Amino acid sequence: xxxxxxxxxxxxxxxxxxxxxxxxxxxxxxxxxxxxxxxxxxxxxxxxxxxxxxxxxxxxxxxxxxxxxxxxxxxxxxxxxxxxxxxxxxxxxxxxxxxxxxxxxxxxxxxxxxxxxxxxxxxxxxxxxxxxxxxxxxxxxxxxxxxxxxxxxxxxxxxxxxxxxxxxxxxxxxxxxxxxxxxxxxxxxxxxxxxxxxxxxxxxxxxxxxxxxxxxxxxxxxxxxxxxxxxxxxxxxxxxxxxxxxxxxxxxxxxxxxxxxxxxxxxxxxxxxxxxxxxxxxxxxxxxxxxxxxxxxxxxxxxxxxxxxxxxxxxxxxxxxxxxxxxxxxxxxxxxxxxxxxxxxxxxxxxxxxxxxxxxxxxxxxxxxxxxxxxxxxxxxxxxxxxxxxxxxxxxxxxxxxxxxxxxxxxxxxxxxxxxxxxxxxxxxxxxxxxxxxxxxxxxxxxxxxxxxxxxxxxxxxxxxxxxxxxxxxxxxxxxxxxxxxxx
Amino acid sequence: xxxxxxxxxxxxxxxxxxxxxxxxxxxxxxxxxxxxxxxxxxxxxxxxxxxxxxxxxx
Numbered sequence: 001x002x003x004x005x006x007x008x009x010x011x012x013x014x015x016x017x018x019x020x021x022x023x024x025x026x027x028x029x030x031x032x033x034x035x036x037x038x039x040x041x042x043x044x045x046x047x048x049x050x051x052x053x054x055x056x057x058x059x060x061x062x063x064x065x066x067x068x069x070x071x072x073x074x075x076x077x078x079x080x081x082x083x084x085x086x087x088x089x090x091x092x093x094x095x096x097x098x099x100x101x102x103x104x105x106x107x108x109x110x111x112x113x114x115x116x117x118x119x120x121x122x123x124x125x126x127x128x129x130x131x132x133x134x135x136x137x138x139x140x141x142x143x144x145x146x147x148x149x150x151x152x153x154x155x156x157x158x159x160x161x162x163x164x165x166x167x168x169x170x171x172x173x174x175x176x177x178x179x180x181x182x183x184x185x186x187x188x189x190x191x192x193x194x195x196x197x198x199x200x201x202x203x204x205x206x207x208x209x210x211x212x213x214x215x216x217x218x219x220x221x222x223x224x225x226x227x228x229x230x231x232x233x234x235x236x237x238x239x240x241x242x243x244x245x246x247x248x249x250x251x252x253x254x255x256x257x258x259x260x261x262x263x264x265x266x267x268x269x270x271x272x273x274x275x276x277x278x279x280x281x282x283x284x285x286x287x288x289x290x291x292x293x294x295x296x297x298x299x300x301x302x303x304x305x306x307x308x309x310x311x312x313x314x315x316x317x318x319x320x321x322x323x324x325x326x327x328x329x330x331x332x333x334x335x336x337x338x339x340x341x342x343x344x345x346x347x348x349x350x351x352x353x354x355x356x357x358x359x360x361x362x363x364x365x366x367x368x369x370x371x372x373x374x375x376x377x378x379x380x381x382x383x384x385x386x387x388x389x390x391x392x393x394x395x396x397x398x399x400x401x402x403x404x405x406x407x408x409x410x411x412x413x414x415x416x417x418x419x420x421x422x423x424x425x426x427x428x429x430x431x432x433x434x435x436x437x438x439x440x441x442x443x444x445x446x447x448x449x450x451x452x453x454x455x456x457x458x459x460x461x462x463x464x465x466x467x468x469x470x471x472x473x474x475x476x477x478x479x480x481x482x483x484x485x486x487x488x
Numbered sequence: 489x490x491x492x493x494x495x496x497x498x499x500x501x502x503x504x505x506x507x508x509x510x511x512x513x514x515x516x517x518x519x520x521x522x523x524x525x526x527x528x529x530x531x532x533x534x535x536x537x538x539x540x541x542x543x544x545x546x
């Protein structure tokens with residue numbers, strides 16, 4: 001069988017080629033390197049530093065948010081280590097879905113695939129909704145007093161990014177790398193701009209430590225509740241795995257991109273907390289929509305204000321862009337393996353993207369993005385975001401048995417890995433413990449949402465077992481040349 | 489006034505991009521054999537190829 005990957009048609013002006021002979025195979029372009037993977041992972045997440053993490057301050061005060069930063073940071077470091085090892089051997093789109101397929105079985109894989117699609121589509125919807133909010137804010141700053149049609153900007157944001165994704169992964173993730181880089185540099189510039197390293201700076205921490213009411217206003221229970229919003233610092237870094245099939249070398253690019261990505265996010269989270277804690281009282285910070293932009297406003301420096309406004313918009317765009325990329329890869333992989341109709345497993349013959357999956361998920365993203373506007377309930381945005389967080393947490397729970405099975409079935413030395421994480425099983429155990437803690441903290445705040453989501457996944461599983469499982473070709477879905485698993 | 493123009497521009501650009509993608513997807517479906525469009529399999533990586541040449545097979 002000939003793989004026409006070796007002779008891609010890059011000339012977009014060329015007329016469409018005639019139907020190819022049946023012995024040729026379409027593949028996704030293998031064009032990505034570690035920088036693209038970094039741009040994908042950090043791009044999805046960095047918006048959480050610009051907005052969202054500070055709701056942890058409302059729950060647990062400044063120290064509560066700092067504790068969440070450390071505890072959830074450990075959770076995501078474990079996620080990054082585990083994903084780096086497993087995905088360095090699985091050069092396939094679908095990421096954790098593909099891991100589940102290989103390590104556990106079809107029903108688990110189907111659920112993990114749905115977790116991924118919902119996690120990224122809900123995040124994309126929230127990003128688009130926030131972009132429309134930013135458009136309203138910018139217009140009011142420019143002196144416009146009328147109302148802005150938010151639907152127009154929500155739909156525009158999603159359509160432009162979907163178009164970019166449709167036309168090719170290289171341009172999509174190159175754009176993500178550049179705009180994510182600018183947004184990250186903006187945080188560093190803010191840190192130095194407010195005198196983060198100099199004595200006599202505009203940062204003041206005296207009040208924070210003077211009494212428990214300032215640092216931990218609701219005590220340790222508040223710090224526990226803050227864990228849920230601490231997820232915002234890092235949520236989505238595991239999305240790097242979705243690009244494995246499009247890397248020139250997944251074994252090199254995925255571990256490099258993912259590990260440097262989590263290091264970047266730990267730095268960004270630390271700087272963000274430090275600057276905001278030093279500039280704003282916790283009572284204000286806890287309800288701010290755009291905390292980093294507000295910090296720049298408080299600094300009184302015009303160039304910082306413009307830079308952080310730009311950073312906020314770029315971080316939101318990068319996140320939605322990466323989410324469209326990842327959700328479509330997960331949906332595509334499930335279609336390719338017959339977990340969903342095979343129609344979704346098609347690749348565009350010229351752009352080599354999962355074009356039907358990208359198109360299919362557009363209305364879903366738009367629907368959830370406009371819902372808070374349509375029903376005039378802005379608080380629904382937090383429910384949409386919680387859908388994303390809970391789907392991610394369910395997936396992290398799966399990663400624990402997955403890692404155990406991976407090491408047991410293919411011990412180190414029997415399957416070549418691009419990266420082998422140290423101290424196994426400590427990362428898997430830590431992940432299990434912290435994910436359970438965060439899940440419980442989220443349940444306390446959004447119990448109904450959690451039950452709704454679990455019911456949805458249960459119904460979807462019933463549908464899969466009754467109507468779809470018979471189409472899954474259990475043998476032919478494994479095409480990677482792995483050695484036989486130990487004990488089989 | 490300018491906001492109104494921007495809103496209309498947003499709708500027009502969105503409709504243009506959406507229409508183009510739908511048309512292109514339809515054209516691809518008509519031009520290419522469905523079996524060909526769905527021929528992809530899980531990726532192959534240099535490490536996996538090395539493993540295969542060392543005798544690995546599932």
